[in-house]
Amino acid sequence: MARFEYLEARTLRQAISLLQRHGDEARIVAGSTDFLVRWRQGVWQPKYVVNIGRIASLRRISYSRRLGLRLGALVSVRDLETHPQIQSNYSALSAAAASFAGVQVRNLATVGGNVCNASPAGDTLPALLAFDAQCKIAGPEGDRWVALSEFFTGPGRTVLQTGEILTELRLPPPLPNTGSLYIKHSPRGAMDIATLGVASVISLEGSGRVCRNLRIGLGAVAPTPIRASSAESLLWGREVTPELITSAAQAAKADAKPIGDVRGSAEHRQDMVAVLTQRTLDRALDMARGNPMAFEMQRQFAIQAAF
Amino acid sequence: MKKPLKLTVNGEPREFFVEPYFSLLDALRDELHLTGTKKGCDEGDCGACTVLLDGKPVTSCLVLAHSAHDSQVTTIEGLAGQDGLLHPVQQAFVTHGGLQCGFCTPGLVMSAVGLLQENSDPSVDEVKYAIGGNLCRCTGYSKVIESIMAAAQEIRDGNG
């Protein structure tokens, strides 16, 4: 384990200037839950660690019906899980947070860290994609915005350049008659990495029959988290029937390009995409039709384990 | 090079020198000799190193010691009263036999204390969920859960 120097930024500006000064010899840490594991494994060996975890302005969380949800990059996964407005308006996100590690890790892990770590299996990512999150990035040249769907470039790779920091995620306000759910499939029922995860967000026209909007996020079935675009387009503007939902679930299966590993074969993953797309859609639809799901239920649904 | 670090540990202000790359766990054990907090996996998976950081349960192996400066840390050593009286969670683990070898116990107790601070009337499912990040390799979890439910009752009855 190579030793490193610990540097702490108190402001965003200070963080950017530390990152500029030390370039590729520096690594940002927020909750440090990925960092310390990778460092001990010898995978990450920075000379300088720049802790942004104490920059208060990045901890904010706000929701309004007009502006939607704004999450500072340092908002903890535990806060995503327990925030009442997230539970009621962005249930796929609170369910994703409930499926994530254990309480102790959730208290440390940040949403920005989950996004920037860019694991294809990152549990908050399918839900953030399905809620059409936009990323605010601060850097030496000022701020820029990137859609989360454009943010990932490969496993562990993002569009962030040296010196850039993800500062905020913005999720547009949910349309009326919206329901959403995330389901993670993993070998164990707690403290495991997703074999795959599916988040579905569906909005209905006032009549409660026609699909006005649908987004499906898939995790751990491609080099990055992805949207199931062909499944989505099957339902947009159409009357939602059980047959159509089944077709969408099959289409999502074709959208997935998984690999096989210790958690499951490629074939198993592909089959499970259809199963979880169907399940999340069925439940999300029920919510969109005016039957909200209590958080305890979301939590029970969130992890569907093999053992 | 070691740098000064200020923490309040178990209610006592402490100022001491710590390597920049030390975890909070290593700082507690190696610098303050508070060895009640256990090092199990050192990867955040086992929960044996759980402490309360500003009141919230965290795996101290995943916290950079210096990132916790000016924070309040509570370890297993800080739970008993001045008079030596055990915390109701500790007492319940003793009374209900919620342990065998004891290695995971400090972490489990800290997770339980964290839960009961937020919710002193948890369901069995809520208890299971709260200790999902704590591994015990000796026994089942039944007696652990029994102990935490009993402690919750004690606390609600005002004996906590």
Ligand SMILES: Cc1cc2nc3c(=O)[nH]c(=O)nc-3n(C[C@H](O)[C@H](O)[C@H](O)COP(=O)(O)OP(=O)(O)OC[C@H]3O[C@@H](n4cnc5c(N)ncnc54)[C@H](O)[C@@H]3O)c2cc1C
């Ligand atoms: C025991 C354990 C269990 C876990 N379980 C899960 C799980 O169930 N699901 C899951 O998805 N993940 C899990 N993880 C992974 C990890 O906890 C998450 O990815 C977490 O969200 C990372 O956030 P962090 O703040 O700790 O990131 P850090 O470790 O601080 O940083 C992670 C990476 O992102 C970069 N980074 C962080 N913040 C920013 C920023 N604002 N701008 C630019 N770059 C940034 C860092 O440089 C680093 O490369 C687990 C980890 C452990 C150790």
